[in-house]
Amino acid sequence: METRKSEADVTARAARPRAVLIAGPTASGKSALALALAERTGGVVINADSMQVYRDLRVLSARPTREEEARAPHRLYGHVDGGEDYSVAHWLEDARAALAEAEREGRLPIFTGGTGLYFKALTQGLSPIPAIPADIRERVRGLGLDAPALHARLGEVDPETAARLRPSDTQRLMRALEVFEATGRPLARWQETPPEAPVLAPETSVRLFLATDRTALRARIAERFHAMMGEGALEEARALLARELPADRTLLKAHGMPWFARHLAGEIPLDDAIEGAILDTRHYAKRQDTWFRHQLAGWTALPKEDAAGFLAEAVN
Incomplete structure (x- = not known):
């Protein structure tokens, strides 16, 4: 009986895709979908969002909560200090290691996030640009x-x-x-210059893009940002600004940060900062949607309500 079970496990793993990739605009529901899949399959959620790698802004970057992280393994979330320079090349090396770890443990790697360049580098490789001194x-x-x-x-x-x-x-x-x-x-x-071989060949993975109704997404962005305010987003921004990091650090450009900086400097009221941040986030979501549709050929685009069923069938 035990031998048969082991053989069945091996067969199931062989039939399963090497990884699942879930992309989409901000606030489209990617993280919840990835977490549900990880819980159902015993998988691991791997971050593919350039702001969520930083530890300083859990709330403002919409990183998974500690409760969500306890429900399934999460990797590459909050592992970088806000003062560091962190590039696509750095993420790709970290992603390579996270993928290898998941495969050693027999877990399904589930990459999710909104940074298109991360997904493109993962599945198409990077041009061999030398490191900058x-x-x-x-x-x-x-x-x-x-x-x-x-x-x-x-x-x-x-x-x-x-x-x-x-x-x-x-x-x-x-x-x-x-x-x-x-x-x-x-x-x-x-x-x-022809890129190096990709870490993850596209044909070995399930690639899903969450297509969203623009009006509904605009409403969700506003709703989520107001919820962030109740969860301590302004306090996070204040703490980050207190570090007095160089002005070119990526994290200082997170959605809401420039507006909160102006508010905390006494330049604008809080309501204006919130509305400005929401508007910026909506513009960003529109650019994300356009970028993904033009840059990532071969992905399956589905609305969120159809995505869970598609993934369930794809990972068997």
Whole structure:
């Protein structure tokens, strides 16, 4: 009897996909869906959201609660200090390790989050861009240029990348300038280099994108943000600002942080900060939806109400 059970377990694992990937806009219900699947299958939830990697903003980044984390194993949540530089390449290495750990333990890896570049790197690989030396990074960031000036400067050395980036996207503009300063080669040329083999071949995984009704999503974003206020979002923001981190740190750009910073500096009332944060989050969700639909071919797009049944059938 025991031998038959072991053989059945091996057969089931062989038939099961190597991993499940659940993507979608912010507030679309990804985390709840991933947790339910992890509980049902004995799987592990692996974070694919660039803000939820940081430990400083559990509430404001909508990280799973401690109670949710107790219901199933979670990986790559809150494991990075807000003062650190953390890139797609760093996440990819951490994801590789989390995937290997899940496979050693016989658990189904369930990647979920809203950062499209993480999923793209995981399933398509990264271009082999060399690491940027710290002195060059500090030199570029020490220029003190605002976003329009960074965009103009990038246009002089890498017009192709500059044309693709929003003039307000300070982080990516600085990244492109750092690459040029470090290598003498435009980022656009590096991105044409064939990527390294992906950590997770797309055909070995179930890839689900949560399609959402835009009106309903707008309402959920507002509802969730107001709930965050009751859970201590403003206090988290105050604590992070008290650390006096360099202004270019990614976490300071989390949804709500720029607005809360203005409120705590006495520039605007709290109600204005909340409304500004909600509006920014809605705009971000729209960009996420557009990016996923254009960049991740081969994914199954379903509304949340159909997603659980699809996953149940896909993982057998």
